[in-house]
Amino acid sequence: MEVKKNQDYIVTIEDLSVEGEGIGKISEGELGNENGFPLFIKDTVIGDVAKVRVIKVKKNYGYGRLMEIITPSPNRVKPLCPVARQCGGCTLQCMTYEEQLKFKRRKVENNLRRIGGLKDIEVPMTLGMEKPWRYRNKAQVPFGSDKGGICAGFYAGRTHTIIDSEDCLIAPEINQTIIREIKSFMEEYHVAPYDEERGTGIVRHALIRVGFHTGQILVCLVINADSLPHADKLTERLLKIQGMTSVCLNINKKKTNVILGEKVVNLFGPGYLEDKIGEVTFQISPQSFFQVNPSQTEVLYKKALEFAGLTGQETVWDLYCGIGTISLFLARSAKKVYGVEIIPAAIEDARGNAARNGLDNTEFFVGKAEEVLPEWYEKRDSKEERHADVIVVDPPRKGCDSVLLDTITAMHPDRIVYVSCDSATLARDLKYLTEKVCNEGKEGEYRYQVEKVQPVDMFPWSAHVETVVLLQRKNM
Numbered sequence: 104m105e106v107k108k109n110q111d112y113i114v115t116i117e118d119l120s121v122e123g124e125g126i127g128k129i130s131e132g133e134l135g136n137e138n139g140f141p142l143f144i145k146d147t148v149i150g151d152v153a154k155v156r157v158i159k160v161k162k163n164y165g166y167g168r169l170m171e172i173i174t175p176s177p178n179r180v181k182p183l184c185p186v187a188r189q190c191g192g193c194t195l196q197c198m199t200y201e202e203q204l205k206f207k208r209r210k211v212e213n214n215l216r217r218i219g220g221l222k223d224i225e226v227p228m229t230l231g232m233e234k235p236w237r238y239r240n241k242a243q244v245p246f247g248s249d250k251g252g253i254c255a256g257f258y259a260g261r262t263h264t265i266i267d268s269e270d271c272l273i274a275p276e277i278n279q280t281i282i283r284e285i286k287s288f289m290e291e292y293h294v295a296p297y298d299e300e301r302g303t304g305i306v307r308h309a310l311i312r313v314g315f316h317t318g319q320i321l322v323c324l325v326i327n328a329d330s331l332p333h334a335d336k337l338t339e340r341l342l343k344i345q346g347m348t349s350v351c352l353n354i355n356k357k358k359t360n361v362i363l364g365e366k367v368v369n370l371f372g373p374g375y376l377e378d379k380i381g382e383v384t385f386q387i388s389p390q391s392f393f394q395v396n397p398s399q400t401e402v403l404y405k406k407a408l409e410f411a412g413l414t415g416q417e418t419v420w421d422l423y424c425g426i427g428t429i430s431l432f433l434a435r436s437a438k439k440v441y442g443v444e445i446i447p448a449a450i451e452d453a454r455g456n457a458a459r460n461g462l463d464n465t466e467f468f469v470g471k472a473e474e475v476l477p478e479w480y481e482k483r484d485s486k487e488e489r490h491a492d493v494i495v496v497d498p499p500r501k502g503c504d505s506v507l508l509d510t511i512t513a514m515h516p517d518r519i520v521y522v523s524c525d526s527a528t529l530a531r532d533l534k535y536l537t538e539k540v541c542n543e544g545k546e547g548e549y550r551y552q553v554e555k556v557q558p559v560d561m562f563p564w565s566a567h568v569e570t571v572v573l574l575q576r577k578n579m
Contacts, residue, residue: 106140106165108157113173114142116151121210121527123195123566125151127167142167145260146188148198150176178202183236184272191260193273193564204229204560207568211526211558219530221537226556230402235563238396239274240378243362244282244309246289246296253289253296255282255309263299263360273564275313277344281322284340285309292333302358305331310353310363310389314378315397319348321376323389325355325362338370348376353389363390380404383431385456390448392425396561403522403559403569404432407495410520410555410573413437417492420514422472422507427453427465429495429522434462437493442467443475472498473507480510486543491516502528505535512541512551519551519574526558526570536574548579 106129114127125147128139144155144167152174155167172179182188182196195203205228212226232238246255247265256268269279285306289296295304308325322341324331331337331352338350349372355364367374367389375388380401387393394400407429411419413436421430424442426449434440434457442465444450450469457465468475483489494516496503502525503511511519519536523529536551543549555573562568 106157106160108160111154111156111170112142112167113152113154114144114167116144116147116149116153116176119149119206121214121566123198123206125149125153127151127153127155140165144169145194146197147172148176148179148202151179186256186266186268189259189266190257190268191262192257192271194260194566196564200231200235200563203563204231207558207560207566210566211556211568211570214526214530215533215553215556217530218527219534219537221530221533221553224553224556226558229558229560229568230399230406231560232399232563235560236272237275238398238563239271240313240315240397241393241395242271242274242278242309242311244278244311246285246306246308248296248298248304253286255286255296274311277313277320277346278311280344281311281320281341282309284344285322285324285337288333288337288340292336294332297327302327307355308362312376312387312389312393313346314348314376314387316379317377318346319376319378320344320346321349321351321372321387321389322347323349323351323353323367325353325364327356329354329356330368334370342371348372349374351389380428381432383428383435383456383460385426385428385431386452386459387426388448388452390446391452392446392449394428394561399559399561399569400428403561403571404429406557406559406571407520407522408433408436410518410571411436411493411495412518413493418490419493419495420476420491420516422476422494422496423498424453424467425449425497427456427467429497430465430467431456431460431462433493433495434465438464440465443470443472445469445471472496473504473510477506477510480514489514493518493520495520495522497522498528500525500528502532508532508535508539512536512539515541515543515549515576517576521572521574523570523572524567526568529570529572533572533574540579549576550579551575552577 116125118126124143154171159166187196207229215221254267297304297307310323312321350370352368354366430442551574554575
């Protein structure tokens with residue numbers, strides 16, 4: 104029997120994909136084969152018995168839409184957000200938080216074993232939040248038209264259809280007030296929202312940042328024009344909101360999915376806000392990368408600091424350092440910290456943040472880590488100059504390339520601390536690092552061994568998980 108699109112089946116959810124989709128098989132009795140036909144079904148939990156409709160059929164698997172829960176899993180909960188199923192953000196809201204933490208631990212462990220070849224690795228439970236709501240300090244809210252009116256909210260999963268919603272339950276409540284003020288301003292002064300298909304209209308997104316420790320707020324309106332009509336009136340409205348520190352415009356006239364353009368026009372305030380991680384204060388501009396979950400960022404960085412094992416005598420490299428968040432966190436316990444980041448504005452912020460915190464033991468380089476570090480290494484005359492005690496790497500999702508990994512191991516650091524937002528590319532890079540035999544000349548050969556792994560839940564209700572890993576140098 105052939106599985107057909109738009110046909111309904113009853114399935115039991117037996118597993119979860121890496122993206123958190125439930126996996127259930129159309130039974131062998133219905134198909135007349137031995138193994139059944141697997142379907143990936145969003146909004147389901149292991150243990151659910153569900154009626155699903157097939158929406159896409161591939162050769163060996165398909166995708167289904169949840170139509171009805173017949174028997175709920177013990178780990179199923181009712182989503183708090185009324186648009187959770189439509190929105191592309193919180194894909195795990197139907198799962199208990201405890202079960203999410205277990206799922207993320209299994210995800211990391213499975214990738215390390217399957218991709219990384221780390222068969223004996225033991226991954227502890229994911230470090231979660233006591234209150235996993237209202238944790239995001241940043242929102243990028245798209246604006247559009249809906250039945251002649253202005254809508255603002257979040258994109259539906261895998262689309263650019265805007266789900267009209269002023270309140271996101273993982274964002275601060277103040278965001279609702281800000282979005283309403285912007286909508287009201289646009290309606291009163293007839294400022295049109297951006298039309299993605301035509302490339303017309305003015306207001307594309309509102310970027311909202313909130314300093315959880317300082318209470319400061321930054322609003323940056325992304326516009327499809329060189330200026331915003333009646334910008335002074337919008338500024339006047341926003342300044343009535345307690346904590347409003349900076350109001351600015353970001354100019355993006357390109358027909359692109361990239362949210363921010365290059366030019367920022369300041370309307371009020373310094374053009375940035377300040378916030379803290381631990382005892383370190385950071386200046387955060389609209390284009391700065393800053394972790395979106397400040398309380399869990401502190402958990403993550405404390406774990407990275409613990410793994411680094413600093414005594415105050417170490418030379419440390421922080422690769423993909425951004426605005427210096429990890430660099431400055433480590434600099435309080437290290438002799439010297441070097442940071443590398445490709446974005447010039449981020450390095451400017453990093454240098455300013457170092458000065459702001461009185462940390463004069465830091466030095467920052469602009470450029471690609473895979474170019475800056477090898478070039479720096481080649482220019483050093485001696486093994487002692489090339490050596491780093493600790494190297495911290497926090498790459499984007501694609502992970503590190505082999506040139507960078509080769510340079511890291513050639514600097515023979517005692518410890519490598521790898522912070523990752525993608526456990527699949529993390530596992531790939533760990534396999535490369537642990538299998539590589541390094542030569543130190545007369546001192547002999549050495550290699551790196553994974554000593555500790557710790558997943559941290561930076562993004563509750565989503566399938567994403569951060570992981571920090573300690574690799575220790577072992578002489579052979």
